[in-house]
Amino acid sequence: AQSVTQLDSQVHVFEEAPVELRCNYSSSVSVYLFWYVQYPNQGLQLLLKYLSGSTLVESINGFEAEFNKSQTSFHLRKPSVHISDTAEYFCAVSGSGGYQKVTFGTGTKLQVIP
Amino acid sequence: DVKVTQSSRYLVKRTGEKVFLECVQDMDHENMFWYRQDPGLGLRLIYFSYDVKMKEKGDIPEGYSVSREKKERFSLILESASTNQTSMYLCASSLATSFSYEQYFGPGTRLTVT
Numbered sequence: 001a002q003s004v005t006q007l008d009s010q011v012h013v014f015e016e017a018p019v020e021l022r023c024n025y026s027s028s029v030s031v032y033l034f035w036y037v038q039y040p041n042q043g044l045q046l047l048l049k050y051l052s053g054s055t056l057v058e059s060i061n062g063f064e065a066e067f068n069k070s071q072t073s074f075h076l077r078k079p080s081v082h083i084s085d086t087a088e089y090f091c092a093v094s095g096s097g098g099y100q101k102v103t104f105g106t107g108t109k110l111q112v113i114p
Numbered sequence: 115d116v117k118v119t120q121s122s123r124y125l126v127k128r129t130g131e132k133v134f135l136e137c138v139q140d141m142d143h144e145n146m147f148w149y150r151q152d153p154g155l156g157l158r159l160i161y162f163s164y165d166v167k168m169k170e171k172g173d174i175p176e177g178y179s180v181s182r183e184k185k186e187r188f189s190l191i192l193e194s195a196s197t198n199q200t201s202m203y204l205c206a207s208s209l210a211t212s213f214s215y216e217q218y219f220g221p222g223t224r225l226t227v228t
Contacts, residue, residue, distance in 0.1 A: 009154065034216075043118070043204055043219030044157075051215075090156060101172070102217065104149075106156035 002027040004093050004105035012111045013081055021076040021108045023065075023091035033074040034092040034102070035065055044090060050074065051096075061085075086112045117141070118220035120205055126226045133192040135223050137205030144210035146188035147217065148172075148180060151202040163188055164210065195227045 007022040025031065032051050036044040048059040055067040065076045074091060091105040121136035139146065145164050149157040149172075159172030161180040169180050177199060181189045188207075192199055202224050206217040 006156075032215075036219075041221070043221045044206075044217075045219065046216045049216065101159060101162065104157040106154060 002029075002031070002093050002095065002103050004091050004103055006091055006105035006108050008108050009106065010109045010111065012113060014113045015083055016080045018079050019077065019081050019085075019110065021089050021091075021110065023074045023076065023105060025072055025074065025091070025093040027072075027093060027095065030096040032094045032096050033065075033067055034094075035059075035063070035074075035076050036090045036092060036104075038088045038090065038107075040087070047076075047089070081110070081112050083112050083114060086110060118205055118207055118218050120203075120220040120223050122223050123221060124224050124226075126228065127192075127195050128228055129196060131192075131195050131227075133195050133225065133227075135190040135192075135203055135205075135225070137188045137190070137207075137220055138186050139188075139205075139207040139218070140186065141207065141218070142185065143207035143218070144185070145208045146182065147206040147208075148178075148188065148190045149204045149206065150174070151204055151222070157204065160190065195225075197227050199225065200227045201225060 003026050005024045013019045034049045035047040037047045038044045048057045050067045058064045063078045088107045088109045090107045094102040118139045147162045148160040163169045163182045179191045204222045205220040208217045
């Protein structure tokens with residue numbers, strides 16, 4: 001069985017400040033890790049993913065996440081947030097072999113304050 | 115560009131009604147999923163399908179059924195709607211070979227059962 005814990009349900013940060021959204025997972029097998037973003041009144045879209053290789057992965061809009069196997073974490077960071085980053089962010093995990101379903105966390109709502 | 119569409123953005127039904135939620139994807143994806151999204155609970159998998167006429171139960175299948183007669187269409191059926199099925203319903207699709215790659219989501223259907 002696998003699970004995901006997002007430690008913060010809501011995060012408020014001022015514009016241009018850094019942000020970290022925390023994600024911890026548990027799994028008995030090797031994992032793939034994902035961050036999805038949901039903007040208001042929209043479906044989820046993939047922000048970034050870790051499948052293998054470099055433990056630091058980046059998105060095109062300045063977010064990054066680092067896979068830490070020893071800490072079983074996959075925290076999402078951005079050095080300087082914009083108003084447009086206001087959204088809900090979901091961490092997700094799946095096993096890395098065969099048909100493995102994806103388990104989503106409960107989400108973190110990021111509110112960027114002007 | 116992958117597109118996943120859902121038949122309704124908002125739906126209001128009465129208790130006991132039979133409800134159909136339709137999802138269509140245009141990218142020839144083999145895998146399709148139905149989730150429900152509730153505040154504080156994140157996304158929970160109801161059913162998924164990895165081929166036409168194939169279906170598998172997810173984590174919370176009770177009270178739901180699904181149909182996949184064509185590759186591009188995946189329907190979620192509430193046989194007798196109840197108030198505890200009031201929720202946001204999200205459909206997603208992904209390529210075959212593994213469930214562990216990107217899932218593409220529709221915009222969601224907000225269902226209210228009164």
